Amino acid sequence: MNGTFKRAPVYGSSAEEVNAKLTEIKARSNRGLPAEATGWTVKAYAVYWLDQVATSKVRPSTLAPYRAW
Numbered sequence: 001m002n003g004t005f006k007r008a009p010v011y012g013s014s015a016e017e018v019n020a021k022l023t024e025i026k027a028r029s030n031r032g033l034p035a036e037a038t039g040w041t042v043k044a045y046a047v048y049w050l051d052q053v054a055t056s057k058v059r060p061s062t063l064a065p066y067r068a069w
Contacts, residue, residue: 032057 008025012018032053040048054063 010018010021010025012021032049050067054066
């Protein structure tokens, strides 16, 4: 949540299974979502999204009311 990177271990019983999991993690990252969804509260994710994702994808005039809410 502080802009640092965290490695997400990926395990599977076959190379295809590992590749599928890795593809899903990359897709989540490309959508601005954390690689692992466990351990997040709604508030923590909202703060992360506003600070890390929305600032580069949403206009400032749209972002201001989001922050006020």
